[in-house]
């Protein structure tokens with residue numbers, strides 16, 4: 001089993017890592033958000049780039065450099081969640097690939113999120129890794145939970161295209177969906193996983209997976225910072241206390 005090590009944070013070993021998302025839409029508010037959340041000490045920060053109002057010219061790199069300075073040495077993940085997968089981003093194809101490659105090339109982040117079903121995701125994973133950056137290959141379904149076999153297939157695809165970490169977030173409609181997700185994770189852990197993966201079932205119904213997912217193989221969990229970036233996230237203080 002291959003772990004992912006970023007400075008002294010080892011993803012895939014020990015306690016599940018707590019990730020907190022930065023979701024402000026302007027640079028000024030991002031700084032406030034970081035100052036407010038830093039004392040709560042997440043294990044990893046996620047910058048949700050798709051929440052940004054604009055990133056013209058050098059704006060993206062400048063904001064990224066600032067976030068890096070304020071959050072260092074905590075690992076930084078950058079995510080551009082497209083609207084096909086429940087985010088605010090409307091870029092796709094070559095523009096999406098260029099944005100993420102440029103982000104990795106800046107040298108100001110440790111991890112970049114690539115959606116499994118984006119165009120040429122395998123090539124994009126490779127291009128990002130050339131910049132000494134790790135890749136989380138992800139998939140989201142805000143409307144439903146695919147069957148267990150499909151979830152396992154997707155997690156395996158994430159490994160096949162050589163993501164450093166796989167991640168699936170799905171919405172349950174009934175309790176059985178939560179069990180399917182956990183069952184898929186456990187199966188993946190026992191039979192196929194050769195690197196870390198992260199799974200979560202969203203909403204109130206799925207909250208239990210954010211708390212106990214590590215028993216089924218999930219290497220990290222997203223907790224709410226100033227506000228949640230997805231339904232069902234528990235506040236980081238509560239998450240830390242309960243995990244203890």
Ligand SMILES: O=C1C[C@@](O)(C(=O)O)C[C@@H](O)[C@@H]1O
Pocket residue numbers: 021046048079081113138140167169200202222229230231233
């Ligand atoms: O992929 C994920 C997981 C997530 O959707 C969640 O359900 O916690 C939150 C997102 O910010 C992140 O990019």
